Amino acid sequence: MLTVEHVTKRFKHNAVIEDATLAFSTGVTGLIAPNGAGKSTLLKMLATLTFPTEGRICWNGEDIHAMGERYRAVLGYLPQQFGYYPSYTPRAFLRYVGALQRMGKRDIARGTDELLELVGLGDAADRRMREFSGGMIQRIGIATALLADPQILILDEPTAGLDPRERVRFRNIIHGLAQERTVVLSTHIVSDIEAIAGQIVFIQGGHVQAYPGSAELCAELAGMIFEMPVHAELPSACQVLGERERDGRTVLRLYAKQKPEGACVVSPTLEDAFLVRYREGR
Ligand SMILES: Nc1ncnc2c1ncn2[C@@H]1O[C@H](COP(=O)(O)OP(=O)(O)OP(=O)(O)O)[C@@H](O)[C@H]1O
Incomplete structure (x- = not known):
């Protein structure tokens, strides 16, 4: 379980997140708030890309910063702006990402085939990504975040810019992945999470509040x-x-x-x- 314990994040004197206490378990948590409310800040703290000013974040009881590489080995993160090389094919790009993560060649090759099938891009494995739609690129982003088979998947506005058909496809993939993973995703589009989130988190004026699902709300x-x-x-x-x-x-x-x-x-x-x-x- 991933736990956020009395976490405050300040930029200079501005508290973006204030005394947040939350727990993320297996399944989907949807972080929903308007632009600028602090979604990316919270997700970046979960991904160890920025530090809490106060409080701590733990994975199974251990501080994630103290875990260092061991935490990054269980983490998959898709940032809001997913960087890729348009001249690469998905297969070459995943090979590159796997090498950066120091994965073995055989694991990369197996992972690449399985993941491209999972995200519905098996047929496009050897096409250059410059020809891809926004939705296809987002699905490559998911495959990249999943390559090392992480237990925690953090997705920052993964459906931004997708058309309705792509959104539904994406939602189904996320729902499937969350059967055995902790998935935290941010969005400001309610329908992205209404059907799949077991937990919904609102951020308002720095205050973070979790609900067990849309039914309670x-x-x-x-x-x-x-x-x-x-x-x-x-x-x-x-x-x-x-x-x-x-x-x-x-x-x-x-x-x-x-x-x-x-x-x-x-x-x-x-x-x-x-x-x-x-x-x-x-
Ligand atoms: N490195 C930083 N330095 C100073 N202020 C920052 C920094 N990062 C974020 N902020 C501020 O924190 C607030 C929350 O930003 P954040 O990106 O977390 O919001 P968000 O909910 O993800 O919004 P969006 O949906 O637009 O990405 C904003 O007011 C932003 O200007």
Whole structure:
């Protein structure tokens, strides 16, 4: 288990993460927050690329910085900007990455074949990556992070720039990988994690809060999410969460503590929970 114990991260006097205590076990944890909230900072600390100002992070009870190379041997990390060489083929690139990780040639070759199949790029193993779509490159990024068969997989906004089909494919791959790994991924797109995250972590104003899954978050809003016709008079104490089409009509989706006149109550979604939590001024 990966544990974050009373971790604070400050840049000069600005605390980006404040006294965070969290645990990541097998399965997917989705870190969801708007841009600039501190997702990458938290993930970089989990990947030992930056240090907590206070507190410590442990893997199975041992401080990850004290573990040094032993920790990096169990860690796979896909940064937000994944660096690759466009003139390389996936096979050559994975060989290069494996060599940097001091893996044996046979392990690299076996890993490369298995991983390219896993991410659906077995047929593209010997094509130059300059011809690849953004989604294909992200899948190469995943294969790279998985090459040394890590127990912990940290993915920083892995679905950024992917089209809906690629997002679904990516989500399925991540879900499969998390059956026997600790996967932590950041996103600001709710649907990326709604279906697969066993734990959801919000970061707001430096405070980090974990929920066991989207069901608990949605339950908190039960009876407080409504839809009403777009031209109806809005109650004063409500938050508009968006518009949508319902049975050929445009309706407003609202958050309110009490049922507005003419509104009907609807089931809360993780997106509602996200919008309510991160509404302007909060
Ligand atoms: N090395 C640094 N020095 C100073 N401030 C930093 C540094 N790294 C991050 N920050 C600040 O910390 C805050 C959180 O940044 P971070 O990149 O962790 O956010 P994020 O949630 O990952 O956002 P995004 O989705 O835009 O990547 C920002 O205000 C950023 O300017």
